[in-house]
Amino acid sequence: MDRPKIPVDLILAKLAAEAEEAQYRLEKARDILMGPLETDIGTTPYELIYQEDRVRLKYYRPAAPRSKTPLLLTHALFNRETLLDLQPDRSVVQSLLKEGLEVYLVDWGEPTRRDQFLTLDDHINGYLDNIVDFIRRRHRTAKVNLMGVCMGGTFAVIYAALHPEKIKNLITTVAPTHFDTPKGLLHTWLKEIDVDRLVDTFGNLPGNLLNAAFLLLNPARLLLDKYIGFLENMDSKDFVENFIRIEKWIFDSPDVPGETLRQMVKDLYQQNLLVQSKMELGGCPVNLAKVTMPLLNIYGRYDHLVPPEACEVLSLRVGSKDTEDICLDSGHIGIYVSSRFQRELVPKIATWLLDRDG
Amino acid sequence: MAEEPSRVMASESLLAAWIKWTMDFWQAMAEMGPGLAGVSQTGGKDAAMGAADGDSWLSALKLWQAFFSLMTEPGTVTAVFKGIKAPSEIILKMAQAGWEGYFHLHQQWLEGWQGDGPQAAALHYENLDQDIFKICNEIYESDFSQLLNLPHLRLTCLSQEDVNQAMDKFNQFQAAMAEFIYLIYLPVKKSLRAMGGGQGNGGADERPSEEFKEYYKRWLKLLEGHYMILFQSREYTGTLSHALNALEDFFTAKQKLTNDAMTALGLPTLRDLDEVYREMYLLKKSVKEMAKKIDRSGLSPGEG
Numbered sequence: 084m085d086r087p088k089i090p091v092d093l094i095l096a097k098l099a100a101e102a103e104e105a106q107y108r109l110e111k112a113r114d115i116l117m118g119p120l121e122t123d124i125g126t127t128p129y130e131l132i133y134q135e136d137r138v139r140l141k142y143y144r145p146a147a148p149r150s151k152t153p154l155l156l157t158h159a160l161f162n163r164e165t166l167l168d169l170q171p172d173r174s175v176v177q178s179l180l181k182e183g184l185e186v187y188l189v190d191w192g193e194p195t196r197r198d199q200f201l202t203l204d205d206h207i208n209g210y211l212d213n214i215v216d217f218i219r220r221r222h223r224t225a226k227v228n229l230m231g232v233c234m235g236g237t238f239a240v241i242y243a244a245l246h247p248e249k250i251k252n253l254i255t256t257v258a259p260t261h262f263d264t265p266k267g268l269l270h271t272w273l274k275e276i277d278v279d280r281l282v283d284t285f286g287n288l289p290g291n292l293l294n295a296a297f298l299l300l301n302p303a304r305l306l307l308d309k310y311i312g313f314l315e316n317m318d319s320k321d322f323v324e325n326f327i328r329i330e331k332w333i334f335d336s337p338d339v340p341g342e343t344l345r346q347m348v349k350d351l352y353q354q355n356l357l358v359q360s361k362m363e364l365g366g367c368p369v370n371l372a373k374v375t376m377p378l379l380n381i382y383g384r385y386d387h388l389v390p391p392e393a394c395e396v397l398s399l400r401v402g403s404k405d406t407e408d409i410c411l412d413s414g415h416i417g418i419y420v421s422s423r424f425q426r427e428l429v430p431k432i433a434t435w436l437l438d439r440d441g
Numbered sequence: 442m443a444e445e446p447s448r449v450m451a452s453e454s455l456l457a458a459w460i461k462w463t464m465d466f467w468q469a470m471a472e473m474g475p476g477l478a479g480v481s482q483t484g485g486k487d488a489a490m491g492a493a494d495g496d497s498w499l500s501a502l503k504l505w506q507a508f509f510s511l512m513t514e515p516g517t518v519t520a521v522f523k524g525i526k527a528p529s530e531i532i533l534k535m536a537q538a539g540w541e542g543y544f545h546l547h548q549q550w551l552e553g554w555q556g557d558g559p560q561a562a563a564l565h566y567e568n569l570d571q572d573i574f575k576i577c578n579e580i581y582e583s584d585f586s587q588l589l590n591l592p593h594l595r596l597t598c599l600s601q602e603d604v605n606q607a608m609d610k611f612n613q614f615q616a617a618m619a620e621f622i623y624l625i626y627l628p629v630k631k632s633l634r635a636m637g638g639g640q641g642n643g644g645a646d647e648r649p650s651e652e653f654k655e656y657y658k659r660w661l662k663l664l665e666g667h668y669m670i671l672f673q674s675r676e677y678t679g680t681l682s683h684a685l686n687a688l689e690d691f692f693t694a695k696q697k698l699t700n701d702a703m704t705a706l707g708l709p710t711l712r713d714l715d716e717v718y719r720e721m722y723l724l725k726k727s728v729k730e731m732a733k734k735i736d737r738s739g740l741s742p743g744e745g
Contacts, residue, residue, distance in 0.1 A: 094653050200722040268672050275678045284689040286715065302625065303664040
């Protein structure tokens with residue numbers, strides 16, 4: 084037989100040459116892993132100022148407020164809101180505070196079996212609307228700024244279409260609104276899924292099942308390369324701490340209330356009703372033409388979960404004349420955890436809001 | 442007490458008949474199924490890949506046959522029934538046959554990894570020959586599943602039927618997961634073969650890179666490409682749906698079993714709790730709506 088196709092000999096030779104360095108790195112990694120590590124997430128101080136059932140509202144006070152209108156951030160039900168405050172030096176919340184914005188963050192909590200009957204209408208016209216009313220009363224203002232993240236952005240668009248009188252400016256980040264695209268794997272898979280069977284069986288969509296689905300979107304990177312990267316860099320304390328923070332966030336998907344999931348999959352992923360303004364919520368039509376407030380639509384060019392095709396149509400379908408699209412050279416999560424986003428995009432968001440604060 | 446010669450003879454012929462029937466059955470299966478015989482109906486590159494999978498099957502079959510052809514030899518059967526008086530000879534014969542079959546399988550597995558075996562159709566995931574899973578499933582459903590689904594005479598309070606159902610659904614779930622995991626593993630196999638076969642980037646005469654990291658990066662890129670193609674194929678969505686359905690069936694069967702146990706213990710079942718949750722949800726919703734109406738009328742008394 085000829086020489087083996089996989090260059091085991093080369094790998095071994097390389098390993099031998101690097102053995103000394105590897106030993107030093109392993110010793111350092113051992114000290115780091117066995118020593119104290121700061122891996123807490125969501126550490127920016129906040130006040131818990133509102134709670135309804137499992138849903139809570141966090142308030143972050145800036146040192147020097149510059150904006151008259153408070154900003155409400157809403158995250159997806161599929162993941163935790165702590166993504167926006169993952170690590171101290173790369174926290175979207177902290178960056179917004181530095182820009183002088185008053186920030187409110189929705190924490191959707193931990194749905195249990197008793198939440199399985201909650202519908203999309205309960206989340207958007209119920210919890211979200213009550214939160215918006217609470218902030219309006221607290222600030223004695225008619226309107227708030229609303230920023231939605233991922234599916235939270237889809238919620239924000241639906242809310243803005245149903246209650247345009249309460250929203251001053253709308254920002255969507257990696258928010259899918261056009262679901263009839265083969266580019267996103269999640270879109271392809273959810274088209275085929277029997278969501279009635281799933282919800283009738285489990286009640287809520289189990290978070291573990293959701294985690295597995297997210298990992299399967301890119302197994303080469305998420306199940307292999309990521310951990311090889313960890314092994315290569317585990318002699319760096321900063322790297323290890325940040326890696327563990329992201330791991331904590333990724334594997335902490337809450338269960339998703341069954342009835343909400345049923346409607347999301349059917350109306351959005353399978354029938355693509357939102358972008359056609361054919362969706363209904365609580366008996367009212369969700370008409371995108373009613374989204375007349377300024378819109379800033381941000382998405383990632385390399386997003387495998389919510390591809391640009393799922394986001395960019397929104398600006399063309401809303402009734403607003405003041406729209407802006409920003410396509411970043413980033414993936415889905417990179418937008419929130421990359422230092423570049425903190426440096427460039429958050430000031431851009433702040434400037435965009437302050438320009439429309441009058 | 443010595444056994445009667447006639448009874449020994451009867452046992453021997455019975456065992457020989459059963460072994461012959463088993464061998465005939467598997468031989469027929471091998472000849473019948475395209476995946477087993479290694480001849481793909483899809484033709485072309487798939488046929489080559491099907492042949493590779495079929496070879497593995499035939500090896501396993503030969504191993505099986507080797508054991509049983511030894512068992513059907515009159516001397517062996519007699520030895521077995523006499524309390525195995527010639528163990529060393531039988532064990533040696535069986536070990537030799539077994540080792541040959543195992544060695545053949547192992548060699549094929551190595552060839553698969555090294556890329557010396559039949560080349561898989563690169564970047565192609567349509568019309569996969571997964572007959573091994575289909576046939577195993579058919580055998581399970583026709584032979585074993587029926588046993589677990591026999592109607593029960595309810596002489597006792599224990600619900601054996603539900604236990605059997607749960608077992609049946611668990612087995613089906615395991616089979617569906619095996620098929621799904623095999624599909625997930627395929628891109629790894631195909632990309633490694635492609636790298637070994639010089640499809641990594643630099644053509645057939647490509648030498649492996651001196652720099653392992655470079656080699657790894659190219660393989661990873663190739664692997665990602667394979668996964669993207671697999672994930673968009675109908676085969677994948679079909680297998681995923683099948684695995685999910687099997688999981689749901691097993692969950693439902695398990696839940697039924699748990700509900701039975703809870704009922705027997707006089708405790709509320711999950712179904713009972715769900716009914717209470719639904720009532721609570723509806724009640725809470727109507728209270729919230731009323732509170733909102735009162736709140737609105739309080740804010741603007743003129744409207745009330």
